[in-house]
Amino acid sequence: MDAPQPSSARAGGVIATLAFAGITAAIMQTLVTPLIAELPQLLHTSSSNAAWVITATLLVAAVCVPVVGRLGDLVGKRRMLLVCSVPLIAGSVVCALSSSVVPMIVGRGLQGMGMGMVPLGIALLRDVVPAERLSSSIALVSASMGIGGGLGLPIAAAIAQYANWRALFWGSAGLAVVVALLVWFLIPDVPAGAKGQRFDAPGALGLAVGLVCLLLGVSKGADWGWGSPTILGLFAAAVIVLLAWGFWELRTRDPLIDLRTTARPRVLITNLASIFVGVGMYASLLVVPQLLQFPSATGYGLGQSMLAAGLWMAPGGIMMMIVSPLGGKLTNARGPKFTLISGVLVIAAGYGLSIGLMGTAWGLMLVCIVINSGVGLAYGSMPALIMSSVPLSETAAANGFNTLMRSLGTSIGAAVIGVVLAQMTNTAGGYTFTSEGGFRTGLMIGGGVALLAALVAAAIPAVRRPPAGEEEALPATALEGASVES
Structure with a gap:
């Protein structure tokens, strides 16, 4: 039995809170990007040890996201959202007070524990948001990770450049406190979908x-x-x-993740597509900032500062915020499968544009806008596909697993593109640096993977209407989209 649905005004507060929580969690991930080159000096350690400041967040988030999702199904999603805010606050404070690498890694690991907010928020929407607003709200909250990453980079760069680096973490602690307060006051407490099952x-x-x-x-x-x-x-x-x-x-x-549900063709192929989308998205995040910041003396670098590079990329994050609700409307009209295919084709188009526009900052800004528009469409559609295929008792766990698949894609993308950029190099003046061909190859890989994602998404089967009496296992939007999906 679904929980009573709130008024439109109350639903708006819920959606805004959950989107803000997702953006805050994403900002935690990009927070240290402007400091990467300076971390060894700031923390009095080697570059290899300093790299764990980023790796720790990735590893802890990967472990905690599916676990937190399952706990949300067992003990309540609102309760777990509040639980996730605690390590976000504590980790930020630990990082702000750190002067060596070990406490910084511990703090970053604590921040990684809070990344389960996004799948929890998406699953909670199914319980409390009116059916007519479900698709657009899912799209916005799902895309909040990308939005936060796109907006967080220039903000973090500005703070790091013009203020003490510790202000980054005090600011993130403040954001996490605001999230906790908003969740406490605005998010309704609904019954746990899998209450009574064991962990x-x-x-x-x-x-x-x-x-x-x-x-x-x-x-x-x-x-x-x-x-x-x-x-x-x-x-x-x-x-x-x-x-x-x-x-x-x-x-x-009572499994942590019901693999029989995960093996359903609709869920399995959506998760596979999520991996490819993650790879396709991350290629641009790795290549574009470097192109913008490479010295102009190379002949292809644009010589921008970290702050300027972040500002050139910021419109992409803003566009993702604009496109996500539109993607929800497209899902209502044509179904989430159509939206996913459209999104990855837009991503591929953005990479196609990059081959001719990589020589100017304006061109790369346009590329980011197009690619992030596609990411907004794709990321918003995947939870809708997942939740139209799993029972209510597994929504948070299933969304947590899908978020994990996206993270796996970004990790694979970082590794593959990193190898390409490290191997395709030029040497001049005793320095070795990535060649123009290396950057072009990285962008082409991103476009190729996006096209592959479109092929995978095209194989997602249409949702089957459940037997009489089981309609509560599917959100209304999924049932509406079933008749129009190919």
Whole structure:
């Protein structure tokens, strides 16, 4: 039985709160980007140790997002949103007070624990938002991770350039406190969808170990050597542990993630498409800032400061915010599958434009606008596809797993594009740097993966209307879209 739906005004407050929570969580991820080059000096450590300031957030978020999603189904999504705000606040304060690398890594890990806010928020929308606003609100909250990343970079760059770097973390602590207060006062408490079921602790532990091995191998392969015993051992351990985890999940009564549901063609193919979308999105985030900041003496770099580069890219984040609700309307009219395919084709078009426009800052700004518009459409449609295929008792866990697939895609994208940029280089004046061909290849890979994502998305089957009496397992928008989806 669905919870009573709030008034339109109350629903607007819920949607705004959850979108703000997602944007805040995304800002936590991009917060240290302007400081990457300075972290070894600031923390009195080596570059390799300083890199863990970024890696720690990735690993902890990957482990916590699906676990937090399942706990949201078990004990209530509002309660878990409040729980997620605690490590966001604590981690920000720890980072602000840090003067060495270990407490900074601990603080960044705590911030990673709060990343489960986005899938929790998306799942909560299904419980409390009127049906006519569900698609557009899902699209906005889902795209908030990209919006926060796009807006957070120039803001963080400005603070880092014109104020003390610790102000970045005090500011993020303040944002997290605001999120907690908004959740406390504006988010209604609805019954847990899987109340009474037990938490799968062995499944959570197995997934954590497997994901850490996999993502650590992917993120550190370029630094430690793809053929090194450490990296090969990590990949082998990931395969063994995740296979054992899958065996356990299929046989336990209340699994962390219901793999039978995940194996449904509609869910499985959507998650596969999510990986490719993550790769396609991240290629531009890795290439465009470097092109903007490379010295103009190279002949293809544009010589912009970090702040200027962030400002050139900021319109892309703003466009994602504008496009996301429009994507929800498109989903209502044509179904989420159509919106996903449209989004990834727009991403591919943006990469196509980049080949001819990479020589000017204005051109790269236009490229970011087009690519991020496509990301807004694609990211907004994927939760709708997932939630039209899973029962109410699994919405948060299923969205957490889909968010994990996106994160896996961005990790793979970072590794692949990083290898390309590191291998295709020029040498001059004793310095080795990425060649123009390397940047072009990175952009072409992004476009190619986006086209591949479109092919995968085209294979998503249409939603099947459930038997009589089971309509509550699907949101109204999904049922409406079923008749028009191809």
